[in-house]
Amino acid sequence: MIYGDYSSILTGKPITNMSLSSGTTHGKPKYLPWNDELFETTVQIYQTSFSFRNREFPIKNGKALSFIYSSKQFKTEGGLAAGTATTNLFRDRRYKQAMAALQSQCCSPEEVIFGSDFHQSLYCHLLCGLIFREQVQLVSSTFAHSIVHAFRTFEKVWEELCHDIKKGVLSSRIKVPSIRTAMSKILKPDPELANLIHKKCTGLSNWYGLIQELFPNAKYVYGIMTGAMEPYLKKLRHYAGELPLVTSDYGSSEGWIGTNVSPEVPPELATYTVLPQIGYFEFIPLTKNNFICVDSKPVGLTEVKVGEEYEIVMTTPAGLYRYKLGDVVKVTGFHNSTPKLKFIRRSGLLLTVNIDKNTENDLQLAVEAASHLLAEEKLEVVDYTSHVDLSKEPGHYVIFWEISGEASEEVLGECCNCLDKSFVDAGYTSSRKVNGIEALQLRVVRRGTFQKILEHFLGLGGAVSQFKTPRCVGTNNSKVLQILMENVVGNYVSTAFN
Secondary structure, three states: OOOOOOOOOOOOOOOOEEEEOOOOOOOOOOEEEEOHHHHHHHHHHHHHHHHHHHHHOOOOOOEEEEOOOOOOOEEOOOOOEEEEHHHHHHOOHHHHHHHHHOOOOEOOOHHHHOOOOHHHHHHHHHHHHHHOOOOEEEEEEEEHHHHHHHHHHHHHHHHHHHHHHHHOOOOOOOOOHHHHHHHHOOOOOOHHHHHHHHHHHHOOOOOOOHHHHHOOOOOEEEEEOOHHHHHHHHHHHHHHOOOOEEEOOEEEOOEEEEEOOOOOOOHHHOOEEEOHHHOEEEEEEEOOOOOEOOOOOOEOOOOOOOOOEEEEEEEOOOOOOOEEEEEEEEEEEEEOOEEEEEEEEEOOOOEOOOOOOEOHHHHHHHHHHHHHHHHOOOOOEEEEEEEEEOOOOOOEEEEEEEEOOOOOHHHHHHHHHHHHHHOOOHHHHHHHHOOOOOOOEEEEEOOOHHHHHHHHHHHOOOOHHHOOOOOOOOOOOHHHHHHHHHOEEEEEEOOOOO
């Protein structure tokens, strides 16, 4: 299809667009079919979740400060339009109408969303949010990570933003002509607003409640906040203050699965209700130790059992047939007759040297436990990832941390030991005791290292809207591994099992 075969290969009507998956896991994106039916199911799931959300948190017909970004579309060798799933969505002429109907019109002009430079677009999103601060009803992005990143950036540029508003002149950092033209229509001198924002920013304690202060009429903060996004919730809550965090819908570049019908539930406890009409779903049962049996037969939507874990298999209107998504979910109950799912983890093993088996969730728990030691020093983990080093026998785990300031050698040594002890998998602890797995290493990287990983990802044609920090970097993701290794400023070896 990519090479130009326009016959009906997977679907009745030929596929005219391709979506690119994020590519953050394996270092390169996958091509996936995109069509009108997938656009329609996207709008359908947005409408469904909005109706539940609006019942709980009604919003007036204002604006949304949406940190959304569209990468460029390009043509495949056979002439198909290709881009990220979010790009295909945002560039559809019907998208704007659909969002207006949901009272979620983005306060930034299209030129900002479709801008060629992410940093310039982000700056202008923040500026538009401030200009329309009284009208902003919600703050959102595809992923929680993007919202945290936006307000970390705000901490650095807020005085410049105030200056732009005061003088009515856009910062020279904005170089893209189309963005400058679009922003000139919005930006007018407003010294009163600039002084108000300045006063609010200087009155905050360590930026706590920033979103609430800047946008007094915002009702909630919205985006995907489960799975790989959970580690950002602590920082997001800090920025949001008393505003509720609402996790959005459950889907992927391949297609949608479910919606959040209980928006009042905190993201850590959120479940997603499967919309049975948007695809055909099957579930492969997992054994007690969370692996698929060879003879496990998939069960249907109504045959799943509460409390059991499954791997999702989906058949979509865009032509994927019995496609293993790679997600493990737990059935927590039913909404009428359709199951409610809690995302547990990606199905691929994350960290393993020999008989040890640690997942993304196990890594997250270990990082959370060790980061409490940093919190006592008024520091935090900005982001993290891991790597299994098998370059010499026996292999060992390497955890990479970027932290918000300077920590003492003693504290980082304790963090390293805490990480090692926090992996409670029996295969890991028994192997560590007999030196079947070498001591865990904590490597602290320079400030801005994870930003470099984001830049690398954008260079591959990805969009910020789809970026997820890879939680385990394999040898096949060599460029990301190289970025990490080149930026190590401190190396600590665990003595927990000595």
